[in-house]
Amino acid sequence: MARTNFYSSEYLDRVSHLRKDSTWLNEQLSSTTTRLLPVWQHNNLVKGTDIVEAAILEISHVDMLRSDDVGPVLLGLIDGTAYFTLDVSHIENPHEHELLGAAGVFEDLRKVGPYIQHEQGNLLAYARGINYWHQRHRFCGVCGSLTQSEAAGHQRRCSDASCNAVHFPRTDVACIMLIHDEDRIIMGKAPRFQGKMQSVLAGFLEPGETLEDCVAREVMEEVGVQVTDVEYQHSQPWPFPSSLMVGYRARAVTTEITIDPIELLSAEWMSRDELKAITPESEVQLPRKDSIARRLIEEWLAEG
Numbered sequence: 001m002a003r004t005n006f007y008s009s010e011y012l013d014r015v016s017h018l019r020k021d022s023t024w025l026n027e028q029l030s031s032t033t034t035r036l037l038p039v040w041q042h043n044n045l046v047k048g049t050d051i052v053e054a055a056i057l058e059i060s061h062v063d064m065l066r067s068d069d070v071g072p073v074l075l076g077l078i079d080g081t082a083y084f085t086l087d088v089s090h091i092e093n094p095h096e097h098e099l100l101g102a103a104g105v106f107e108d109l110r111k112v113g114p115y116i117q118h119e120q121g122n123l124l125a126y127a128r129g130i131n132y133w134h135q136r137h138r139f140c141g142v143c144g145s146l147t148q149s150e151a152a153g154h155q156r157r158c159s160d161a162s163c164n165a166v167h168f169p170r171t172d173v174a175c176i177m178l179i180h181d182e183d184r185i186i187m188g189k190a191p192r193f194q195g196k197m198q199s200v201l202a203g204f205l206e207p208g209e210t211l212e213d214c215v216a217r218e219v220m221e222e223v224g225v226q227v228t229d230v231e232y233q234h235s236q237p238w239p240f241p242s243s244l245m246v247g248y249r250a251r252a253v254t255t256e257i258t259i260d261p262i263e264l265l266s267a268e269w270m271s272r273d274e275l276k277a278i279t280p281e282s283e284v285q286l287p288r289k290d291s292i293a294r295r296l297i298e299e300w301l302a303e304g
């Protein structure tokens, strides 16, 4: 494949075999080269305006920044350097904090993502996603007792010895699909879309369903169109808060659109010529550049 999707982790070695190696972990936590990415209430620490970069701290600050119950989470290695993330949500006003305030500002990655280079986009998305999971899984879903982080932050274990349930980071799988009929595709507008943006259709996988089933069901539910030839394209981590987007193409068997008014405000067939003619002034705008939706559309446009 020519390129991978934004937020994918091609640059990062996740070293999952080292997460329980306390000797190795302690070496990394005391090394002067190890780096730390703080996350505050789901926002990442960044710096710069025109070009936005991750604001990355030295690991030596971890004891000053951590709370009693949240420790650093190992992200992995880049060129031999270890990267950890730390949730600093307990700090009341981080922008007035001596160290954090001087290092950068906490921003929503959904807002600044398109201005960040790929390698850092992945690190920031990963840090945001895993800290979100920790925040939402402090109690055991089986018995309600407190849970404790282990394996360098990649699992949580119930503190009740008789339960002892282990909980792993959760990813919600969503299908996203470009539905084509010769020289046109379906573009829809969901209530959550901002401004004039329209996009391909998407929806969450349900228990007991294949991804291909999910594509066909979602398209039928949202626009009443029957599809065939469901073909996988590529996928994208989308940790806003915890999704994986799995990209497909499918061919329409029926073409009359009947929208589900709860899921969509509108949906229409748009031709290649119409899509290629979109300018910043047009009544329809394409999805953001860092999204798999945009890539699915651009790849299809490039074929005709």
Ligand SMILES: [Zn+2]
Pocket (backbone or CB within 6 Å): 140, 141, 142, 143, 144, 145, 158, 159, 160, 163, 164, 165
């Ligand atoms: Zn439990």
